[in-house]
Amino acid sequence: MPTSFIKGRLKGCVYAFKGGILLLKTEASIQVQFGIAILITIAGFYFQISPTEWMIQTLCIGMVMSIEGLNTAVEEIADFVHPDFHNKIGKIKDIAAGAVGIAALIAVIVAGIIYVPKVF
Template sequence: MAKKESFFVNRIKSVGFAFKGAFLLLKTESSIKIQFVIAILVTAAGFYFDISSTEWCLQILAIAFVMGIEGVNTAIEDMANFIHPEFHTKIGIIKDIAAGAVFIASVFAIIIGLIIYIPKIF
């Protein structure tokens, strides 16, 4: 019988799997690459405009939310393609809904960005 690994070892492995997943997402998905570049640009803008701690928190949350939802969307699309590789109306609806979640998160992230930066630019 194999020795059961400790809670700590399992957590370290879980973090490793999560890091691998995040790296795969950044390496393979063009949409997340665009979002990553935008995240770098707004981070640079945050330093340039010296945004407040609250604004940093909102900006970081918006970035994390959009990129996290994009990861979930990618996982849903990949799973749907694996389960049903040929076109299927129901799979198409599922993929559209997942993409819609990314769209909603992105729109609200843009609104947050506008609220933060419009007063600083004008």
């Protein structure tokens, strides 16, 4: 039993990795956010941000990219269930996109708190 549990978790990690790669290969929004994450990481090294700032920055990057992944999943499911335009499907997609927008706004605010004092 413990062996099958470990194998199941490892299999889950493989699926998660595949999903992340699929997102990066196929979704323009994730590609842009990944590029921004790389730039902000480079800025972190350049400005020598503190360990606490690194933790918060990393959490923000993970939050935005994770919610974007969930948004993509919601859109894919909605398109599969109802491929034609439907007001309720549109509302669901807008709400999911709004969640990404909120996360991105918070990440921008955090980046401002971290980097504005270092630049000026």
